[in-house]
Amino acid sequence: MADASPSPAGETRSNEAPAAAETCIGVAGAGTMGAGIAQVLIWAGHPVRLYDIEQAYVARGRDQIASFLRRGAEKGRHSSEAVDSALARLTITTDLADMAGVDLVIEAAPERIDIKHELFRNLERVCGAETILATNTSTLSVALIASVLERPERACGLHFFNPAPLMPLVEIVRGPATAARVIETVTRLAQAWGKQPVLAEDAPGFIVNRVARPFYGEGLRLAGERVADYATIDRLARDAGFPMGPFELMDLIGIDVNFAAASAVFEGFFGDPRFRPHPIQRAMVESGRLGRKTGRGYYDYAAGDA
Amino acid sequence: MNVILLGEADAQLPLRIAAKLEAHRHRAIVASPDAHLERETREADAVVDCWVTDAAAKLAALGRYERWLRRDAAYLTCCHAASATRMAAGAGKAPGRVVGFALPAPIDDRKLVECALPLQATGAAKPAAEALWRAIGLEAVWVDDSVGLIMPRILAGLANEAFFALGEGLASARDIDRAMQLGTRYPRGPLAWAEVMGLDQVLACLDALATEHGEDRYRAAPLLRRRVAAGRTGRLDALHPDEVETA
Ligand SMILES: NC(=O)c1ccc[n+]([C@@H]2O[C@H](COP(=O)([O-])OP(=O)(O)OC[C@H]3O[C@@H](n4cnc5c(N)ncnc54)[C@H](O)[C@@H]3O)[C@@H](O)[C@H]2O)c1
Numbered sequence: 315m316a317d318a319s320p321s322p323a324g325e326t327r328s329n330e331a332p333a334a335a336e337t338c339i340g341v342a343g344a345g346t347m348g349a350g351i352a353q354v355l356i357w358a359g360h361p362v363r364l365y366d367i368e369q370a371y372v373a374r375g376r377d378q379i380a381s382f383l384r385r386g387a388e389k390g391r392h393s394s395e396a397v398d399s400a401l402a403r404l405t406i407t408t409d410l411a412d413m414a415g416v417d418l419v420i421e422a423a424p425e426r427i428d429i430k431h432e433l434f435r436n437l438e439r440v441c442g443a444e445t446i447l448a449t450n451t452s453t454l455s456v457a458l459i460a461s462v463l464e465r466p467e468r469a470c471g472l473h474f475f476n477p478a479p480l481m482p483l484v485e486i487v488r489g490p491a492t493a494a495r496v497i498e499t500v501t502r503l504a505q506a507w508g509k510q511p512v513l514a515e516d517a518p519g520f521i522v523n524r525v526a527r528p529f530y531g532e533g534l535r536l537a538g539e540r541v542a543d544y545a546t547i548d549r550l551a552r553d554a555g556f557p558m559g560p561f562e563l564m565d566l567i568g569i570d571v572n573f574a575a576a577s578a579v580f581e582g583f584f585g586d587p588r589f590r591p592h593p594i595q596r597a598m599v600e601s602g603r604l605g606r607k608t609g610r611g612y613y614d615y616a617a618g619d620a
Numbered sequence: 621m622n623v624i625l626l627g628e629a630d631a632q633l634p635l636r637i638a639a640k641l642e643a644h645r646h647r648a649i650v651a652s653p654d655a656h657l658e659r660e661t662r663e664a665d666a667v668v669d670c671w672v673t674d675a676a677a678k679l680a681a682l683g684r685y686e687r688w689l690r691r692d693a694a695y696l697t698c699c700h701a702a703s704a705t706r707m708a709a710g711a712g713k714a715p716g717r718v719v720g721f722a723l724p725a726p727i728d729d730r731k732l733v734e735c736a737l738p739l740q741a742t743g744a745a746k747p748a749a750e751a752l753w754r755a756i757g758l759e760a761v762w763v764d765d766s767v768g769l770i771m772p773r774i775l776a777g778l779a780n781e782a783f784f785a786l787g788e789g790l791a792s793a794r795d796i797d798r799a800m801q802l803g804t805r806y807p808r809g810p811l812a813w814a815e816v817m818g819l820d821q822v823l824a825c826l827d828a829l830a831t832e833h834g835e836d837r838y839r840a841a842p843l844l845r846r847r848v849a850a851g852r853t854g855r856l857d858a859l860h861p862d863e864v865e866t867a
Contacts, residue, residue: 526803
């Protein structure tokens, strides 16, 4: 990465992020998160190479970015020239060799360790020795993902939230081998993207997916014990200042997605009862009531409920 | 309306409720534990016990004040760390007029108050309880009786997990609170929120839940317990002085 030029005021900026145009970033996986992350990066001025295993998938990722940015331009949030020049910074590819020469790769492939391991092995082969390899994993450890690398010190977690262009938080995850320079660099970059990075150690659920568990878990227990019904619990949570109560929020996230996150943290802590999921969750998933996306979850959306 | 409020010497809840009552031109007396208020209690429409951390003190206060109360007056007991049923079991003359409530801090923007009848309830005190809360602009939401009712239990769970994370060095206090505000849009970070509620009160809620349910799930984080033991219960000693930026 090249140094930035000094600012006109004379204070040196050489310790800060190099000009975005000079830092090329790869994104591996062009699904929901990969496309959203690539959008954040091109908007911040980086040349971005977006990789997926099939042409149709990268094309879909690019279309998702383009339509998101164009909608913003139609609503007057930014100019269509800005959209055009951002999109011009995006290269799509199905050839991993195109990741050669990037300064950072953010991996957003499916949450499967076999896929991530193969990808990280191949990335290390293709990329330069200094390239930082970051994973967007929600539930796997950085230690495990980096275990296939010859240089695990170059790996870290860079956990975005969905939708990546709108959510300000990025959890930067320090694996047991992660080098200090890697943490410094990605922290600076995340700030330059307009994100608010926090630093977390490599433990199940990192910060948010772990500390949020009691919001759902206690809500479910209260409902299961018949202390109050879903709507009453949600109403009281909103009155306490939460934008949504636990049940309407699970319906929005997807009850299956929330249950998977709960189960992953529970397993990650070897069955610590603080994280034990609730039978209600599984019953909802088994009966296909997954929340808004199926029209029915804790509330019935088809009937205009809630 | 005449109301007597009881609670810990440094508790905010009785003071906040009293201020709201007085703002609505009602009479409120915030009583110290050893005050002798027989005459005032006989004239009162309600006694509101805001005690959280000391179940024995709650029961002692109930035994003392309840026998002076008029038949149609209500005895409201805070359920943040106790069930209304357990308190009503300590009421000699008329357990039926005990009504539980939960109102975790900060209360100024609240429109709802959680209310619960003990198993022994006759329901006779329901109108008096609702009238009291209506007098300070709160709508009573009736839930089933239990330790911690709804929001104290959820908030104590969140605070406890945040203290586990902090104690294990997962992240700084500032980053834990920021992450929860920015990543899940919580109105305040769980650590800062615990300080507003009082760490001693959060711990009392968890300990009462652990006893009631007999579940390791409610085991308090060691760091939370040590902070309380050291008297660092919040309010005065900020964990992290930096203002949390919100999105
Ligand atoms: N969806 C969320 O809310 C969310 C939030 C934070 C983090 N995450 C994490 O982000 C990652 C991606 O999640 P997603 O929701 O975007 O999934 P997704 O299924 O939408 O996208 C995954 C993409 O990876 C592609 N892919 C498959 N095999 C690949 C390979 N070998 N190399 C590169 N790409 C490959 C798929 O074709 C697909 O386009 C996961 O690790 C997930 O845990 C997801």
